[in-house]
Amino acid sequence: MPATQTTVIKNGTIVTHDLTVRADVLVAGGVIAAIGPNLSGDHVIDATGCLIMPGGIDPHTHLEMPFMGTFSADDFESGTRAALAGGTTMVVDFALPDPGQSLMDALAVWSNKSARAHCDYSFHMAVTWWGQRVFDEMEQVAAAGITSFKHFMAYKGSLMVNDDEMFASFRRIADLGGLAMIHAENGDIVAEMAAKLLAAGTTGPEGHAYSRPAQVEGEATNRAIMIADMAGVPLYIVHTSCEESHEAIRRARQAGKRVWGEPLIQHLVLDETEYFHPDWDHAARRVMSPPFRNKAHQDSLWAGLAAGSLSCVATDHCAFTTAQKRFGLGDFTKIPNGTGGLEDRLPVLWTCGVGTGRLTPNEFVAVTSTNIAKILNCYPRKGAVAVGSDADLIIWDPEAEKTISAAGHQSNSDFNVFEGMKVRGLPRYTLSRGVVAFADGKVTAPEGHGAFVPRKGTTPV
Amino acid sequence: MPATQTTVIKNGTIVTHDLTVRADVLVAGGVIAAIGPNLSGDHVIDATGCLIMPGGIDPHTHLEMPFMGTFSADDFESGTRAALAGGTTMVVDFALPDPGQSLMDALAVWSNKSARAHCDYSFHMAVTWWGQRVFDEMEQVAAAGITSFKHFMAYKGSLMVNDDEMFASFRRIADLGGLAMIHAENGDIVAEMAAKLLAAGTTGPEGHAYSRPAQVEGEATNRAIMIADMAGVPLYIVHTSCEESHEAIRRARQAGKRVWGEPLIQHLVLDETEYFHPDWDHAARRVMSPPFRNKAHQDSLWAGLAAGSLSCVATDHCAFTTAQKRFGLGDFTKIPNGTGGLEDRLPVLWTCGVGTGRLTPNEFVAVTSTNIAKILNCYPRKGAVAVGSDADLIIWDPEAEKTISAAGHQSNSDFNVFEGMKVRGLPRYTLSRGVVAFADGKVTAPEGHGAFVPRKGTTPV
Amino acid sequence: MPATQTTVIKNGTIVTHDLTVRADVLVAGGVIAAIGPNLSGDHVIDATGCLIMPGGIDPHTHLEMPFMGTFSADDFESGTRAALAGGTTMVVDFALPDPGQSLMDALAVWSNKSARAHCDYSFHMAVTWWGQRVFDEMEQVAAAGITSFKHFMAYKGSLMVNDDEMFASFRRIADLGGLAMIHAENGDIVAEMAAKLLAAGTTGPEGHAYSRPAQVEGEATNRAIMIADMAGVPLYIVHTSCEESHEAIRRARQAGKRVWGEPLIQHLVLDETEYFHPDWDHAARRVMSPPFRNKAHQDSLWAGLAAGSLSCVATDHCAFTTAQKRFGLGDFTKIPNGTGGLEDRLPVLWTCGVGTGRLTPNEFVAVTSTNIAKILNCYPRKGAVAVGSDADLIIWDPEAEKTISAAGHQSNSDFNVFEGMKVRGLPRYTLSRGVVAFADGKVTAPEGHGAFVPRKGTTPV
Amino acid sequence: MPATQTTVIKNGTIVTHDLTVRADVLVAGGVIAAIGPNLSGDHVIDATGCLIMPGGIDPHTHLEMPFMGTFSADDFESGTRAALAGGTTMVVDFALPDPGQSLMDALAVWSNKSARAHCDYSFHMAVTWWGQRVFDEMEQVAAAGITSFKHFMAYKGSLMVNDDEMFASFRRIADLGGLAMIHAENGDIVAEMAAKLLAAGTTGPEGHAYSRPAQVEGEATNRAIMIADMAGVPLYIVHTSCEESHEAIRRARQAGKRVWGEPLIQHLVLDETEYFHPDWDHAARRVMSPPFRNKAHQDSLWAGLAAGSLSCVATDHCAFTTAQKRFGLGDFTKIPNGTGGLEDRLPVLWTCGVGTGRLTPNEFVAVTSTNIAKILNCYPRKGAVAVGSDADLIIWDPEAEKTISAAGHQSNSDFNVFEGMKVRGLPRYTLSRGVVAFADGKVTAPEGHGAFVPRKGTTPV
Ligand SMILES: [Zn+2]
Ligand SMILES: [Zn+2]
Ligand SMILES: [Zn+2]
Ligand SMILES: [Zn+2]
Ligand SMILES: [Zn+2]
Ligand SMILES: [Zn+2]
Ligand SMILES: [Zn+2]
Ligand SMILES: [Zn+2]
Incomplete structure (x- = not known):
């Protein structure tokens, strides 16, 4: 045409x-x-x-993400193909610098990967280490059109940043007019719990869930909100999975803080019983962080979407194959974290949300597209x-x-x-x-x- | 032109x-x-x-309202003139049937008054008594384009309806796809408190404030929310003035109930100390229901507007002259309840809200115009x-x-x-x-x- | 001896x-x-x-209570016999004047019945109507050693009192240094709901539960708390059965109000599914007000006992026989409201509370005996x-x-x-x-x- | 005698x-x-x-505490003399090992100092560093009758422990049947804020308050509660000074967690305006951590004592002379942190608590003596x-x-x-x-x- x-x-x-x-x-x-x-x-x-x-916007994907010498199973080609098939017209992926690596170099790598995309895309930049060079490059990254910066409070020993690094980064983002993002789980406690469970002989996928209970996420969410408020930066909390996190977000919002929570479609409809499935493969295929929660947490997430205290539904699409999942046989900490969802997010949310009366069609559009377009400052080009x-x-x-x-x-x-x-x-x-x-x-x-x-x-x- | x-x-x-x-x-x-x-x-x-x-919409006015053989001081001519001068392009007034009076007759009276309006207007219909005739006429009222129905939980002996009447009316409104509205104060307690204060010799305007403290409003708000939920009808709470009401609204919204709260511009910026002014006229001129509250309540209202737990800023414009206010010399229960604000709502809210950083300009538009247009189902004809x-x-x-x-x-x-x-x-x-x-x-x-x-x-x- | x-x-x-x-x-x-x-x-x-x-104290029994020309199945003889067999050494029963009846006359009737008691007892006086005579006699009642006064917000048309009557009575109790007690359900809404359900053909015991949902209780609790606070009287809420009531109590206590909640042993361990039993007799035998709730409400009650936001575990012992329950065949509103529990309260609470780790043995004593002895001002004669x-x-x-x-x-x-x-x-x-x-x-x-x-x-x- | x-x-x-x-x-x-x-x-x-x-028990003192080559001004002689003069008959002081120092050695030092005490005393052991030796010695410390262990989340670079250390220590305490205690402030953020303020030229005592706002304390409290719950240990939060901490404690207690909060008498009656006093000495003499807060926080603390969500009133008695305070002239971070209060705690609390109706005399006894005796497991030897x-x-x-x-x-x-x-x-x-x-x-x-x-x-x- x-x-x-x-x-x-x-x-x-x-x-x-x-x-x-x-x-x-x-x-x-x-x-x-x-x-x-x-x-x-x-x-x-x-x-x-x-x-x-408006086409769906998925603000949280990990396409062709490096992992133990290989990559997550979907790249920008298959991932965005899945997106379009499911009604999503834009994805936002995370550029992940290695420790010590230049942010601009990492961005170049991700830009290269994304050349195969079938649909539009943008990036968040992860702040996986801290130093003068990161501080300096953040301005270049923002100038390149990437104004949202992700931090991991978990994954101790690799991606995790400490409170003082987070505060320094948040203040920098505030100066740049950007958005702070966090993966909220207390990495210290998760690491200790995982070690304790392995030592006690719990090596299967259920150990993954046991090692990162809801309150470990809630605590980190609460902490990040305080640090963001001290730094004067708006905060976006990815994969909000539980009432504890949601409560911290509600409390912050009611105090006038600019904080948003993002439930994943997986957490809205799948629950922790998946990890108790007798088939190791079945359970391991569902391993992601945070893990699935129980029905009470699901109710909290749905209520938050209806009430406006939670803002966006994403996927954290990070697909692995069964073969990759089996890297963790005998040690749940080695199971690659992640599940897919790009093709299914909208149909599943419509079915379980609009089809049940939990969400109006307008609210469906808000949480799948418009809200995140506003938060990421690409509205009304997108989301409208x-x-x-x-x-x-x-x-x-x-x-x-x-x-x-x-x-x-x-x-x-x-x-x-x-x-x-x-x-x-x-x-x-x-x-x-x-x-x-x-x-x-x-x-x-x-x-x-x-x-x-x-x-x-x-x-x- | x-x-x-x-x-x-x-x-x-x-x-x-x-x-x-x-x-x-x-x-x-x-x-x-x-x-x-x-x-x-x-x-x-x-x-x-x-x-x-978008031009302001004031969802709460009482123009040419009958009162003790006379009328509130502003009619649709002067009231809508004030509205336009202050940037408000639509007012919604309350048609108030007398006890026993036909709703359609009351509507005819109000339609007649409104012929002089300088700006667009609509009506809410008050349900001031209950019976088969009211039940029947509500359908005609809705057919005439008036789908919001107001109820008074205070003004015992005149406008007040009881819980069973309120429930019956709310169920009727649910069937008609309308909106229930309430003036939330526990009329029984207010009446007892007023009598007790007068008996104790407190006859001045301060007695008005003492007789209707915040928790009396909070209780009624909480009760109306329950009754609305049982009836399956959305609920709009007029003149939300205090933390107690706001808390009840927040709790309901977080539970997924469709409830909205409306602070008045007066309650946002004026406080209870006005009633302790040594000049009787000064104090009496500020008498309205609910009365002005203290600073902590004001903070709660502002936070609610920013956080989205409160939705609209109105005026309850019901102006009286000093001469009219003096009907209550020696007995605060006879001071006509009401103050003006139509011309001042937008400038005052901009100054004290946007000018101080409490509200963004977009939020200003939402709470002065767009939100109420959506709630009253005239968006995007109005409010956009x-x-x-x-x-x-x-x-x-x-x-x-x-x-x-x-x-x-x-x-x-x-x-x-x-x-x-x-x-x-x-x-x-x-x-x-x-x-x-x-x-x-x-x-x-x-x-x-x-x-x-x-x-x-x-x-x- | x-x-x-x-x-x-x-x-x-x-x-x-x-x-x-x-x-x-x-x-x-x-x-x-x-x-x-x-x-x-x-x-x-x-x-x-x-x-x-310390022996158990059951603050809530209805022994030989008049009902439709007959009486509840246990009198002071069999009731207190059951009490002792279950470790309870004192019961507090409700003297219930008929409308218009003298309080002192009612007290005489109850004193007469109690002469057969095997264990110690006291009374609460119910305020089932209002007038100068009631006001006057309350002082005599208090002088006779009965300083707690019960009010029903439900049972419209018989026991129910309105807000203004409740406020007047509460003020009187405050003057007497007494304790206000309430049965908290919104009687207007219950009556309307029951009529609606019967009209729709729901005549079985499940209709009883449908007609009085949790929020109807929560609303009344919240209202009574406000009225008590306005009157300056401490308030005891009988048979707190749900999170909504508990939330209102928590909020009040945190604001420094002297308010106590009383879960029943039945509500702690039995749930609403009892009413869906296919056997009419099974379901009808469990009919009481408030009705049993779901597991989430049970969790709330147990947490409240552990956290101290709920204070006492009672029975509301009001036994009926199956023959009496069958008065309500074909019309759930005619099923006599009440169940037994005097003999079982302590063993069941110990088993489900202490045996599961929810309560310490000390907390068990507090909620079965000491707390109510303090609240009713008979500590340390009793409860120690x-x-x-x-x-x-x-x-x-x-x-x-x-x-x-x-x-x-x-x-x-x-x-x-x-x-x-x-x-x-x-x-x-x-x-x-x-x-x-x-x-x-x-x-x-x-x-x-x-x-x-x-x-x-x-x-x- | x-x-x-x-x-x-x-x-x-x-x-x-x-x-x-x-x-x-x-x-x-x-x-x-x-x-x-x-x-x-x-x-x-x-x-x-x-x-x-019962004589008062002060669970929080620092007598003869080493500081910059000197010591806090009151030792066990003058400190316990002050205690007795004010009605306090037992103090609990903190043994503070240096980094790397043996816990038992530190205990010997403190036992030596305490030989001069006029009144009874006990100790808490501070866990100021972590290692196998600390782990091992904790059992000896407990065997010596010291079962409460204190941790500092602030004082980065000296006393502060990280989350993983805190978790390890808490698990050890759980095994020993002991009590975990924390000083709750986010040390990372405090250090960054202090540096930022000094860099901006704010060097006076007011900078101390600016550098450790309420939410920094609230966050740490919330975090410690999560970690304690994961470790299965009861938690005592010293010097709870603000609504944010109190809210976290309330939330935890309502969820059945065994958590206690301790307001200081100073925070109950003195407020942040002290730091804005034009006289440097006046302001510096009030420097302590957490700093005094505003009236809203004070209201929260008083309400918590009345409602039972806060448990004990202490002093954190750590007296310095004006000469010592002047070490911080020109740099607020060098002002020794601490104020006295041992002689004044009871009279001030009685005057401002019982004298105003906020507390009953029984509640006064509970919060000054009995509650802490129970928490520290020396009831009813003490506190009764x-x-x-x-x-x-x-x-x-x-x-x-x-x-x-x-x-x-x-x-x-x-x-x-x-x-x-x-x-x-x-x-x-x-x-x-x-x-x-x-x-x-x-x-x-x-x-x-x-x-x-x-x-x-x-x-x-
Ligand atoms: Zn993540
Ligand atoms: Zn992710
Ligand atoms: Zn009104
Ligand atoms: Zn009005
Ligand atoms: Zn009852
Ligand atoms: Zn009863
Ligand atoms: Zn400290
Ligand atoms: Zn200290």
Whole structure:
């Protein structure tokens, strides 16, 4: 389709975080050119019976992430292919410098990997060590359009940073008008608990869950919030999985602090009993950090999404194969942490959220797309159905059904943690900057179609 | 200006609840026709240095309200004139049937009064008594575009309804897809306390405050929330003035209940010490229900607006003259309850909220306009700067200053509770459906320009 | 045993709310004469392997309560016999005046009934109507040693009092230095819900539970707390069954209010699924108000006992026979409300509380005896193992076991809601004022042994 | 007085944490021999108009604490002399090993210092470094009767321990049946803030307060609670000074965790404005950690004492002279941290607590004596008025008055932070193990009268 041609989406109902309205959408030059009745264009997409929503944004992926001499199973090619097939039109991945490595070098590595992306993407920069060079380069990173910086309070001995490093980094981010992000688990306690469990003979995947209980996450969340507030920086807490973290976030928000929590789709629907499955493979395939929690924690997360105390649903997509998971046979601390979800996030959330009455369709859009676009300062270019916005759109069929299975999914992994779940609500078409990127069950956007989305800093809070 | 001519607002920055963006706004036929760069029209309004925001919506006024054989001092003419002068382009007033009176008759009376309005308006219907006729007429009222129903838990012996009546009414509203509203104070306790105070010789305005402390409001709020939840109806709590009410609202919202709280601009900036003023007139002029609270309650209200646990800022505009206030000399229970604020709400909130960093400009728009438009189901016709929305707009000069004074205000009252307050941030122009309704310090929209805004019910929660 | 003879309890461990200590206990003249090592007396009770604890006090019973022309199944004879068999040495029953009846007349009726008691007892006076006569007689009632006054916020049309009556009564109690008590459920809403359910065809026992959900109780608790605080009176909330009530109590206590909550042993261990039993009799036998709740509410109650936010465990013993329960066949509102528990309270609480680690033995004593003795102002005469205290004692064998069953229990009822529960921890002996009142599985205190325990008012809070 | 002679206290009213009762108290052999009416003995102490209460226990002192080559101004001689003069009959001091030093060696040093004590004492052992030797010696320390172990989360570079060390130590304490204690402030953040303030030119005492705001304490409290819970050890939080810490403690207690908070008398009555005093000496004399807070925090602490969410009032007595304070001229981080209070704790708490109605006399006893005796497992030897308990008693005259002043106080310091405060309520006599240790305004117990109070471990929670 020549770039000068236009496309009109007709007969659908636009659903944004804010509004539900019947209107046609005209796309031209990759952006939304008009919204209204009776529009016409060179090409027509029929949205009869469908909802037109902003494409999903997944703010938390780990594609082609280095790991023990190999890499996570999905790279930017397969990962973004899965994204589009599930209605997600933008992913934000984490550039992870090695200890001592230049941030700009790490960014170059990630930029290289992302060249194969089918959909748009951006990066967060991880601060995995601290020194003058990191301090200095953070400004360059921000200038390159990457204004969100991730810190790990866990993974002692590798990624973990201490409180004083975190405070120094947060103050730097405040000066740059950026966003601080954290993986919140008390790494000291996790390490001690894991050692204690292994010493006591608990070597299976259930040991992973035992070693990082909810309060270990809640404590770290509470601590990061204090440090962020002292530094005067807004804070985004990734993979909020439990009531303890949620409580700390609620308390902070009620005190006027700018703090956001991100439940994962996995934590919303899967629970800790997965780790007690008699099949080692079954349990190990679900190993991720934080681990799945019990039903009471799930209820807390759903309530938070409805009440607005939690903001975004992500995947932490970090797929591994069963073969990779088996690196941890006999020692749960060696099981690679991570699960997939990019293709399934929207259908599962729609099914378990909108389908049950927990979320309105508008809230679904907010938590899958618009909220994070605002937080990451790329709204309304992304996350909106508005004139001038990128035409990243889903034509969503709320009646379409399928059963999730590794057989036929886009991911390179040989299993799917949602295996066997019947979902109702699927994308009929996904558009990426006006291009039909997914249709008739096939990803149609070519490899490399995806472009980097730079983001500006905001005025410090 | 002929209806076929267009107006363009140039050189300003659009501020909505969601976005801040530089663009021109084209107005045609009373609605927004286009938003973007380099627009042109028949007439040009220069917004250099100004913000273009949705006009304010005041969801809580009592214009020409009957009272002891007379009426509140501002009618729809002076009240809406004050509204426009302060950047408010829509008011929602309460139709108050007498005990036994037909709801439709009361509506006819209020429709008649409102014919003189300078700006758009809608109504809430008060349920001041209960019976089959009220039950039956509520459907007609809703069909007439009035889908919000107010109940008084105070004013025992006149407006107050009991729990069983409230529950019956709430269930009816749920069936109609409407919104329940309450004035939350425990009327039994207030009546007993007032009698006890008078008996003890406390007859001055301070007795008004003593007789209705914060926990009496908090209890009623908590009770109304339970009853609404049992009835399955969304609930809007007017004039939330204290931490106790706010706490009940927070707790409900966190449990996923659809409940909203409305602080008044008066409670946000004025406190209980006003009632201890040695001048009886000074104190009596501030008598309203709930009374002003202490600083700790004010802090709670501001935090709620920032955190999103409170939703709208209103005025409860119910102006009286000093002469009317003096009906209560010697008996505080006879002082007419009410104060003005229509002209001052936006400048005072901007000054004390945005000017101090408590609220962002986007949050200012949300709490003065957009949130209530959504709650009352007239968004995006009202409360938006969007193509197709009514061109109810403020051209807001954040640097303009004035000192508030009864001398020169629009209200018919001879005093102003904000007298002497210096505000920074004022409307340069106010547009009502595309017509310049206020400019150069003068209200230019003619009497009767205002139109009724009917609202549809929503699907029951 | 002549009154001049002494008894010594040897080889046991004294457990009070405060202390655990090995010592002998010497009893003389019905009171504790000495505590220490190597005591001797005329008679010896061997407490080897046992704990010596203050006898249980059940602050909430309804013995021989009038009901639809008949009476609750246990009178003071069988009820106090059950009490002693279960380690309870004092019960506090409710004198219930009919509407319009003199309080002193009601008291005379209850005093007459209680003449048959095997163990000590006191009364609470119910305020079931309001008027000058009630106001006046309350002083006489207090002078007669009855300083706690109960109010019903439910049972609309019979026992229920309105907010203004409650406030007037609470103020009167404050003047008398007494204690206000409430049954907290919103009677208006319960009545409406029950009518709605019956109209919809829900006539079975499950309708009872549906008609009085947790938040209806929580609301009333919150309201009573406010009214008590306005009146300046301490407040005791009977049968606290849910998190909503508990939350209101916690909030009040943290604000320094003198408020206590009383979970029942039934609510701690039985849940709402009982009402869904296919056997009508099974379900109806469990009908009481408030109804049993779900596991989350149970967790809240246990946590409250451990944390001190809830104070006493009672029974609300109000036994009925299956024949009486069947009055409600076809209409759940006619099922007599009430279950038994006097004999089972201590063994069940020990088994499910101390046996599981939820409560320490000291906390067990606090919540079954000492706390209520303090609240009702009869400590340390009752509720203590101290020199000078009444020798109301349990020799508790923590290893003794039995299975609870209606076959063999003391109650006149033909069923037991704990039927089949295996308990571990039983009284070996129960002493009432020094007399061995229960031994070898037999109640040995004669009918009429029990004496009235008058209580003084306290200084108003 | 020969040890075989007896003393009787007559005409007073016994006030314990539990009870208020008129009775005589007979003392023989250093312990309470009898309580009752009409007792007689060799010597009579007249308590007419007075209350007989358990002697105060101060669980938090630093006597003769090494500091920059010198020592804190009060040693065990002057410190315990001050204690007795103020009604305190037992102090618990902190043995502080140097980094690398043997715990048993440190204990020997402290035992040596304490030989001069006028009143009884015990020790807490500080864990200021971590290693196998510390781990090993903790058992010896516990065997020596010291079962409480203190940890510093602040004082980075000297006393501070990290999370993994704290967890290891807490697990060890759990195994020993001991009590974990913490000084809760995030040392990393405090150090960064102090450096930042000094760099910005803030060198005066106010910088001390700015560098350790309330949330820095609240965070550390929350963290310690999590770590203690993971380790299964009860936790005592010293010098709880703010709502943030109190909130964390409340939340933990409500979840059934065994956690106690200790406000200091200083934080209850003095506030942060002290640090803004224009006189450097005035401000520096008040420098302690945590610093004084604002009135809202004080309200929170008082409410916690009344509600039971906070347990003990201590002093953290660590007196310095003005000359010593001046070590910090030009650099607030060098001002020695600490203030006195041993002589003033009880009179000030009575005056500001009981005298204002915030606390009952029974609650006063609980928070000054009985609660800590229970927590430290020396109840009822200490903290009780009971037969067999040590005769550590105060004869308290609630009407006696004085004005606090450094002129005439017992402490070696040349100033008093309560200077000029008029107190009402003072000890008339103080007895230490039956010996009159303070009378007629004079300390009469000889140097060296005090004895060490060993304590046993408890069963792990
Ligand atoms: Zn992570
Ligand atoms: Zn991740
Ligand atoms: Zn009102
Ligand atoms: Zn109003
Ligand atoms: Zn009841
Ligand atoms: Zn009852
Ligand atoms: Zn300290
Ligand atoms: Zn200290």
